[in-house]
Amino acid sequence: MADLVLALIQTAALLALAPLLTGIIRKLKAWMQSRRGPPIYQPYLDLAKLMRKGSVVSEDSSWVTTITPYVCLISMVVAALLVPAFVTESLGFLGDLIVLVYLFAMTRFFTALAALDAGSTFGGMGSSREMLVSSLIEPAILLSFFTVALLTGTTSLVSVTSVIATSGASLIGPALLLAFAAFLIAVLAENARVPVDNPSTHLELTMIHEAMLLEYSGKDLALMEYSSMVKLTLFVTIAWSAFLPWGVATEITAPALALGVIVFLAKLLTLAVVIAVIESSMAKLRLFRLPNLLTGAFMLAFLAVMSYFVL
Amino acid sequence: MAELDVNLIDGLAALVLLTAFLIVATGRMRTLVRVFALQSLALGLLAAAVAYSTGYWHIYIVAALTILLKALVIPRIIDRVMDRIQVANDVEPSVRTPSSLLIAGGLAILAYYVAEPLIQSGETITAGALALSLAVVLIGLFVMISRKKAITQVIGLLVMENGLFMAALSLSYGMPLIVELGVFFDIMVAVLIMGVFVFRINRTFDTLDTSFLRRLRD
Amino acid sequence: MGPVREGPKRWLVTLGTYSFAATITLGALATVAALVTVRKERLCINLSFGLSALASLMGLLTSISVFLEGSMSFEFTAIPFLGPFAVVIDPLAALFLAAISIVALAASIYSLGYVQQFIGRYSIAKFCALFPLFLVSMVMVVASSNVFLFLVFWELMSLSSYLLVAYEHEEEGAASAAWLYLVMAHLGTACIASCLLYLSLMAGSLDFHQISLYAGQGMTELARSGAFLLALIGFGAKAGIVPLHVWLPQAHPSAPSNVSALMSGVMVKLAVYMLIRTAFQFLHVDLMWWGLLTLFVGSLTALLGVLYAIAEKDIKRALAFSTVENVGIIFIALGAAMVFYAQGMMQIAALALVACLLHVLFHSLFKSLLFLGAGAVVHATGTKDMERMGGLGKGMRYTSILFFIGVLSISAIPPFNGFISEWLIFQSLLLSYSIHDVTVNLLMAIALGMLALTGALAAACFVRIFGSVFLARPRSEAAKHPRESHRSLLLAMSILAGLCLATGVLAAQIIPMVDQASTDVIGVSIAGQLTDGWVLEVDGGEVSSVSPILLAGLLGLMIPFAFILVRSWGGRTPRVKGKTWDCGTPLGPRNEYTPTGHSQPILRVFNPFLRGESSLSSDPTSSPYSRRGMTYSSSIPRLFETYLYEPVARTILGVARRASIIQTGSVQRYLAYIFAALILLLLVFR
Known part of the structure; x- marks a missing residue:
């Protein structure tokens, strides 16, 4: 029973922390650009504000636009149930790494359709580009997951985490490192970060993710924004849990849990810094330069699988 | 041999391969040189790790030389040459980058496939790095073939040499010291000569595109 | 004739046998009825398809009784010197029979409304006579346990479907598509016939059971490999593997949509069915490279199929290319099963075969649903060109929802059925790590990569199809006033859509059934390990699991819950209808993203595989800054044809x-x- 409660607390923590992570990244970026920046809790305020606003729905849109925010929200909540963050407990029997990938695919699928729904050019552009990015990055994610699955003999994320975390250093090798590198590119690409997309742009011709949300307002927009924040948090968490989980609590004792929580927060912060540095120092890639990066990620993930077999 | 050493060596070898991919992926000359320096640094660290775990002192010297020459001096020379003849910053590949990456991936898989029986029978702790180094050699050769500018060809050659060096390390903990020193000297001279050559090509043809050299036939 | 099996539930076996006889009789009756009522076209339609629907129900009953009580068989003698013909329905045959019956049931109900559009344009009686004939020949292909009988019905199946493809002969390209189909089908049949006749020559009998016992013994390794290659080419041509797929994207779309559904949904699977029998039961897969070849061909087929599907503007042809893709996926799983079987890893082989058969079953459900939906759309708009559709979701609300369920299933979105089979295929490929052979590992890794790529591209493909057909605003006059489909069309699609969801959610309950079929082939049952009714588990050292039913329950419960919660949180806020954001210029159909535009980035990236050409030209104007009359044209050449x-x-x-x-x-x-x-x-x- 304790493990179930812990798993639920963990999920709740992930869901609650999501806007904070976005706030922290924004603050870090502001500092690096010598601005003061909004407070780190600003995303909460933004969401609360949006929840109180009315919404305008395009008269051309259909039921797809209506259900998409809820589907996105719930698929992210279910995904959060499957991801171990600071303790190797979760409702992992519900689904494994492959299910996670397809839950993310589900969000993307509905978002891309909702973008087409209103018949706006920007939406179509976003949808088309999102599909380009995802068609290259989703296989990279799957292959990097398969690498750890082969290393640990399971595709269940909780088991992957605990096997790697308790194995000492014996699993570190080219396979794991290449897979981690591929997944890091995926974290940027899947969450519309620089150099794939710019989350803070509102120049229609360059944006991907924002273009898809253009027709949303009010509560619907709040849900879409919130689910992409959760998605970012989950990706960052998975990057650690699936590849470099050391420090996570593998047993339910007070010291282990305390260490797990501290390490987890430190890990979140580390990747937040990395993302902020990348976003402050790099420019967004031109759309047709993107395949260079994304094919690279795919190749790395593929080599990771091969490295497992050969080395 | 401690497990951690093997992991460290394999990890660094993977980093060398990763940088080889970056060299294929990058579209800027300056970045190319930086990535090459990074690769050499990783290789130097790899040599140091091998030296540490085997206890052979001469590998330390080789490691130090690698870092000094390949990670610091040679990139500086290439930078200097590029400054002098004012090379445009684009790489000008003759094969498009995504296709190049796929080909590089294919080469890596080929290398893995070929090296697999050797790895199974290998005795050295670094045997696993053999496949990686073979892949680096092939990718270096591919860079030489598929990039037009003379400087990129020099870098391709250097990448190949890095791969060979890693192979030598992984098969027999490196060659005898005197051979290594000779190789370093060779490379150094090669880069210098290439620098002069590139300079000449540029002055004669007003371009670095080696495809113009074909005109020399007539 | 009489049932051979004795048992406590003898009445069930009897029921199975009689219902099978009823299937054939009713099918034949439907053909006769159509020929008798030539003049009364509506009566002809109702009689013929009503009887076909009944025949399909009987077929379903037969397969259910086989799953509950085991194989049924009987013999009859038609031609004295060829010996008695055996008809056997074992679990493997029953699985395919179930697929045929379900799809045929839906297609028959659909036809009641759909075929009426042909009244006055084409001969109704011809269609109504051929359709049940096609159905019966497919049922008999599965049931035949004799080489001669099999070949006769295989040929009958090809011929009747050829005539159905050529049915709308006034449509552009239908005749040439049908001709290409006929040529390819006979090329395939030639290979199949020589393979099967050679095997029966070696076994000294035409009976499948005898062949499976004796054929392999007298043959050299070379002869066995030759026989396998003939089978792979012959059945591959029917299934549509690259490079033998060229007829499929021509013939399937040319046929009327109810026939396309049967062809794409079921007929191509019968090739898989017989390939499984030939490879596993007749030749006992003793060489591993057969499996590796199948795996490789499957990977190639999957990737190229989906790329061509993304490039296609014709809705039915896009679906046909997607069939090619899914056949590739099925072949990947089949190849993996063969590799594991040849290695003696029966448990994993069983897992891969279960995954393969599940994908066969599921694909027949969602692909026929999609074809039926496409038929409804084409009927409503009068065009197959997706460029000229758009916005149909408003006028055809129910059609769009049902089509959407098909789209979700084929894109492997959990908890729909496509996801389950994809999950199992991934799992079985991952288990290949226990084979220590670098060639195998390499090919398995390539298959994994290709499958992952294919899955992502398929999602992109179906976003494009659904988006450009049902969403946004109409892009042509034809699409402006769509009418909701006929009741019978909606009913047929609802059956399939319901099954797509149900088989996904209740996968743990379906798997034991499919496992019976694979146990028949491999000899090892895996259902007990794979599922306990709640979760699917695969053990590769540590356990990996997924629980479709709980996942579906969570998603199904939480979405309405979230809906209520969010609506009440922060007070009820107004929801106003407004115009789409247009930057001040009124939006017309020309501002929308078209299917061509939507897929252009992906095609540009994958162009090295497709070798497509595109050009942009504009009319000359006096000003260098404003251009008018820009023309963009792009084409994907047919590489294999050229x-x-x-x-x-x-x-x-x-x-x-x-x-x-x-x-x-x-x-x-x-x-x-x-x-x-x-x-x-x-x-x-x-």
Whole structure:
């Protein structure tokens, strides 16, 4: 029973922390650009504000636009149930790494359709580009997951985490490192970060993710924004849990849990810094330069699988 | 041999391969040189790790030389040459980058496939790095073939040499010291000569595109 | 005739046998009824398809009784010197029979409304007679347990479907598509016939059971490999593997949509069915490279199929290419099963085969749903061109929802059924790590990569199809006033859509059934390990699991919950209808993203595989800053036609022209040829 409660607390923590992570990244970026920046809790305020606003729905849109925010929200909540963050407990029997990938695919699928729904050019552009990015990055994610699955003999994320975390250093090798590198590119690409997309742009011709949300307002927009924040948090968490989980609590004792929580927060912060540095120092890639990066990620993930077999 | 050493060596070898991919992926000359320096640094660290775990002192010297020459001096020379003849910053590949990456991936898989029986029978702790180094050699050769500018060809050659060096390390903990020193000297001279050559090509043809050299036939 | 099996539930076996007989009888009756009522077209439709629907129900009953009580069989003698013909329905056959029956049931109900559009344009009786004939021949292909019987019905299936493809002969391209189909089908049949007849020659019997016992013994390794290759080519041509797929995207879309559903949903799977029998039961897969070859061909087929599907503007042709893709996925799983079988890893082989069969079953459900939906759309708009559709979701609300369920299933979105089979295929490929052979590992890794890529591209493909057909605003006059489909169309699609969801959610309950079929082939049952009714588990050292039913429950419960919660949180806020954001210029259909535009980035990236060409030209104007009349054109060449089939065809034609000099027209000369042939034969078979 304790493990179930812990798993639920963990999920709740992930869901609650999501806007904070976005706030922290924004603050870090502001500092690096010598601005003061909004407070780190600003995303909460933004969401609360949006929840109180009315919404305008395009008269051309259909039921797809209506259900998409809820589907996105719930698929992210279910995904959060499957991801171990600071303790190797979760409702992992519900689904494994492959299910996670397809839950993310589900969000993307509905978002891309909702973008087409209103018949706006920007939406179509976003949808088309999102599909380009995802068609290259989703296989990279799957292959990097398969690498750890082969290393640990399971595709269940909780088991992957605990096997790697308790194995000492014996699993570190080219396979794991290449897979981690591929997944890091995926974290940027899947969450519309620089150099794939710019989350803070509102120049229609360059944006991907924002273009898809253009027709949303009010509560619907709040849900879409919130689910992409959760998605970012989950990706960052998975990057650690699936590849470099050391420090996570593998047993339910007070010291282990305390260490797990501290390490987890430190890990979140580390990747937040990395993302902020990348976003402050790099420019967004031109759309047709993107395949260079994304094919690279795919190749790395593929080599990771091969490295497992050969080395 | 401690497990951690093997992991460290394999990890660094993977980093060398990763940088080889970056060299294929990058579209800027300056970045190319930086990535090459990074690769050499990783290789130097790899040599140091091998030296540490085997206890052979001469590998330390080789490691130090690698870092000094390949990670610091040679990139500086290439930078200097590029400054002098004012090379445009684009790489000008003759094969498009995504296709190049796929080909590089294919080469890596080929290398893995070929090296697999050797790895199974290998005795050295670094045997696993053999496949990686073979892949680096092939990718270096591919860079030489598929990039037009003379400087990129020099870098391709250097990448190949890095791969060979890693192979030598992984098969027999490196060659005898005197051979290594000779190789370093060779490379150094090669880069210098290439620098002069590139300079000449540029002055004669007003371009670095080696495809113009074909005109020399007539 | 009489049931051979005795048991406590004998009545069930009897029921199975009689319902099977009823299937055939009702099917034949439907054909006859159609021929009798030629003049009364509505009656003809109702009688023929009503009887077909009943026949399908009976077929379903048969397969259920087989799953509950085991195989049924009987024999009959039609041609004395060929021996008795055995008809056996074992679990493997029953699984395919179930797929045929379900799809045929839906297609028959659909036809009640759909075929009415042909009244006055084409011969109704012809269609109503051919459709049940096609159905019966498919049922008999599965049930035959005799080479001769099988080949007869296989040929009947090809011919009846050929005539159905050519049915709308006034449509552009239908005749040539049908002709191509006929040629390819016979090329395939030639391979199949030589393979099966050779096997029966070796076994000394035409009976499948005898062949499976004796055929392999007298044959050398080379002969067995040759037989396998013939089977792979022959059945591959029917299934549509690259490069033998060229007929499929031409023929499937040319047929009326109810027939397309049967062809794409079921007929291509029958090739998989017989390939499984030939490879596993007749030849016992003792060489691993057979599996590796199948795996490789499957990977290639999957990737190329989906890329061509993304490039396609014709909705039915896009679906046909997606069938090619899914056949590739099925072949990946089949190849993996063969590899594991050859390695003696029966548990994993069983897992891979279960995954393969599940994908066969699920694909037949969602692909026929999609074809039926496409048929409804084409009927409503009068065009197959997706460029000219758009916005149909408003006028055809229910059609769009049902089509959407098909789209979700084929894109492997959990908890729909496509996801389950994809999950199992991934799992079985991952288990290949226990084979220590770098060639195998390499090919398995490539298959994993290709499958992952294919999955992502398929999602992109179906976002494009659904988005450009049902969403946004209409892009042509034809699409402006769509009418909701006929009741019978909606009913047929609802059956399939319901099954797509149900088989996904209740996968743990379906798997034991499919496992029976694979146990038949592999000899090892895996259902007990794979599922306990709640979760699916695969053990690769540590356990990996997924629980479709709980996942579906969570998603299904939480979405309405979230809906209520969010609506009440922060007070009820107004929801206003407004115009789409247009930057101040009124939006017309020309501002929308078209299917061509939507897929352009992906095609540009994958162009090295497709070798497509595009050009942009604009009318000359005086000002260099404003352009008018821009024309963008792009085309994807048919690589296989251009570089493989046309040279071959040219060579054959050339040889034929040379050979035609012996054709003089003089009767004496012909008699002399016959004489020479006779002498030659006498010498050879002295």
